[in-house]
Amino acid sequence: MTDQIRVLLVDDQTLIRVGFRLVLEADPGIVVVGDAGDGAEAIARTRELRPDVVIMDVRMPGIDGIAATQAIVAQHPDVRVLVLTTFDLDEYAFGAIRAGASGFLLKDAQGAELIAAVRAVHRGDGALAPRATRALLDHLAPRLPDGPSGVNASAPAPQTDRLAELTERERDVFHAIAHGLSNSEIAERFYLSESTVKTHVGRVLAKLAARDRVHVVILAYEWGLVEPA
Structure with missing residues (x-):
């Protein structure tokens, strides 16, 4: 095979x-x-x-x-x-x-x-399960150079440019991935088919130059879009 x-x-x-x-x-x-x-x-x-x-x-x-x-x-x-x-x-x-x-x-x-x-x-x-995603963010919090507060206001241009490339729906999917939702959970939340979600996820990864969904979680935290509990 x-x-x-x-x-x-x-x-x-x-x-x-x-x-x-x-x-x-x-x-x-x-x-x-x-x-x-x-x-x-x-x-x-x-x-x-x-x-x-x-x-x-x-x-x-x-x-x-x-x-x-x-x-x-x-x-x-x-x-x-x-x-x-x-x-x-x-x-x-x-x-x-x-x-x-x-x-x-x-x-x-x-x-x-x-x-x-x-x-x-x-x-x-x-x-990574949602619980593990949250634990990952909590663990990373003290180790990243910038905390959540103020990151949005001072995000470097490359980050801002990458986020600006996302459509409104892709931004929704980006936030959902950052909170650890699976494709089926994203589909249910936004009333989409799973095939459509897969397409959006692929575009989000490509536009953000992210390796995978875990990388998306880390980027979301570094850019101040998700905060630890």
Whole structure:
């Protein structure tokens, strides 16, 4: 099957890699093209194998998942990184998101959740639930150079220009994405079909030069359009 999603597994525990491989390859639309035991190997294997999605553990010896994610996203912007974490508020996982990962997933996730997350990041959707999106914003708040107050008034011209390119409906979709809504939830809110929402989402990502929905969340906060709880 030529349109299978190519996945690279990265974890320093062999049993976890084996278990995830068994789960993923039970889906005919996914193929595991390789694995790696640390960040350095992950960078090299990504360069060699060119996977569509890298499932990345963050806590590894040597080059950790944060540094590996940053390197992979910089060298291969078309590759999506899905971070594995033990706790849903893991600071390491948020660091990887900030480095360019497209979402994170708990290591004890069910098989269906893992497959759904891989498919989500592959198509450009972030694997973040609304609760996790809010937690991400709360976590980023003290780490960004500008807080929400005053950002709108002093936003650099490139940001203002990018926002100005959005139509009114695209701006609605942008705000909905920033608050963690899924395509189906956006469709329900604005009485649109999901196919129409997908079109709007694609245009929002393109006009904002955003990697994916998670990047949209971060941009919305940095521009002062979404505030932490």
